[in-house]
Amino acid sequence: MNTMNRRDFLNLMAAGGGAVFASGLAGCAGMASSGKAAREDFYFVQMSDLHWGYKGPDNPDALITLGKAVDSVNALDMPPEFIIFTGDITHTTDDPAERRRRMREARGIIAGLKVRKLYFMPGEHDASLDRGAAFKEIFGATHYSFEYDGIHFVVVDNVSDPGGKIGDEQLSWLKDDLGKVSPALPIVVFTHRPLFDLVPKWDWATRDGAEAIKILLPYPNVTVFYGHIHQEHHHMTGHIAHHAAKSLIFPLPAPGSQEKRTPLPWDPAAPYRGLGFREVDATPSTASYGIHEFPVVRT
Numbered sequence: 001m002n003t004m005n006r007r008d009f010l011n012l013m014a015a016g017g018g019a020v021f022a023s024g025l026a027g028c029a030g031m032a033s034s035g036k037a038a039r040e041d042f043y044f045v046q047m048s049d050l051h052w053g054y055k056g057p058d059n060p061d062a063l064i065t066l067g068k069a070v071d072s073v074n075a076l077d078m079p080p081e082f083i084i085f086t087g088d089i090t091h092t093t094d095d096p097a098e099r100r101r102r103m104r105e106a107r108g109i110i111a112g113l114k115v116r117k118l119y120f121m122p123g124e125h126d127a128s129l130d131r132g133a134a135f136k137e138i139f140g141a142t143h144y145s146f147e148y149d150g151i152h153f154v155v156v157d158n159v160s161d162p163g164g165k166i167g168d169e170q171l172s173w174l175k176d177d178l179g180k181v182s183p184a185l186p187i188v189v190f191t192h193r194p195l196f197d198l199v200p201k202w203d204w205a206t207r208d209g210a211e212a213i214k215i216l217l218p219y220p221n222v223t224v225f226y227g228h229i230h231q232e233h234h235h236m237t238g239h240i241a242h243h244a245a246k247s248l249i250f251p252l253p254a255p256g257s258q259e260k261r262t263p264l265p266w267d268p269a270a271p272y273r274g275l276g277f278r279e280v281d282a283t284p285s286t287a288s289y290g291i292h293e294f295p296v297v298r299t
Contacts, residue, residue: 042149043281045073045080045115046190048227049247051125052106053098054091058250058263061271065296066109069248069277072298074114080279081148083115086227086245087123087159087192089139096134099126103138119146123192123228124159124203132160143170145177150284151186154178158193158206165207175215186221186287193228194244196237202261204229213237221287229255230263231274232293246276248296272296 047069054062073083090102103126110118120139127135132142142157154177158166166174181187189195195209206212216222222240230247233255250263251274267273272295281290 040149041281041283042081043078043279045076045083045277045279046086046225046245047073047083047248047277048086048245049088049123049230049249050085050106051088051091051247051249052109053093053102054249058266060266062249065248065272065275066106067112068272069296070109070112072294072296073277074112075298076279079115081115082117082119083113084119084155084190084225085110085121086190086225087121088125088227088247089120089123090126091249092125092129094129096130099130099134100138103134107138119155119190121155121190121192122157122159124164127157127160128162131162132157135160143173149282151188151282151287152178152181154187154189156189156191156195156212158191158195158209158212163207164193164203164205166209166212171208171211171215174212178215178219181219183219184221186282186284187216187219187223188282188289189216189222189224191224191226194226194235194242195224196235196242198229198233198235199255199261202255204255204261213240216240223289225280232278243291245278246274246293248275248277251275 050066052066059065089106090099093099122132122135122142127142135142142160143155145152145154156166156174157170161167193206194204195206195212198204217238224240224242226242227245229244230250230252231244232246233244235242252261252263264274275296276294279292
């Protein structure tokens, strides 16, 4: 059994000249979760906005980008404990049969990832037209929670409602779920849309996201990871840090920087610019997280 933990490995790589980037982000550190002995560090990978089934000039390599991302993750120096896909696994279609075909095809490619555990959640492209019916058939529940090595993880579905809401029933579930957790336990929340109003006119918001944040605020160690906006972005609501992930299909413009959220043009000289996935190093004993961004193609 390998007894070297993730952080020791990163430190060794940095000392030996390895290309490792770690950022200490505001809001990612908190008080110790308990008086128990420190738990082992671990890391997971967040992948988002694959849009499998997309065809167009914004990514003429759409049929091979996901496969390249799978190869890049598999080439990481150490495998992650788990990988979570934060929505828009497929590109929207009005055809229910085509929607299911795209989901099965995407899942088949994703199955090539060399990882212990995969977690999935929908984006609006996956779920808003049928309230998540196809997604549930192929990937499972759209909202749920799990614990891993001293951290409580919560997946919140803010896309299956076509109005862009979480909904009273799920908000009640969230409150009940967190009510069973020690207040000092670190909490990580995954959503697709941002819970706060980033750019509402671009659909970069959750209509009842403020209610979810109200439920989360009493807990001292909460961090939110989301997708949807196709770029890295960091935001604070009180002591809660929110971190958006890059897309695996095409980047979108900076929040509110233009009238419409049209994709950034494909650059043949740098074909995967703005696309990527991230590692998140977790230290449960201090409720801190180190975020490492990687491009789709690692050179």
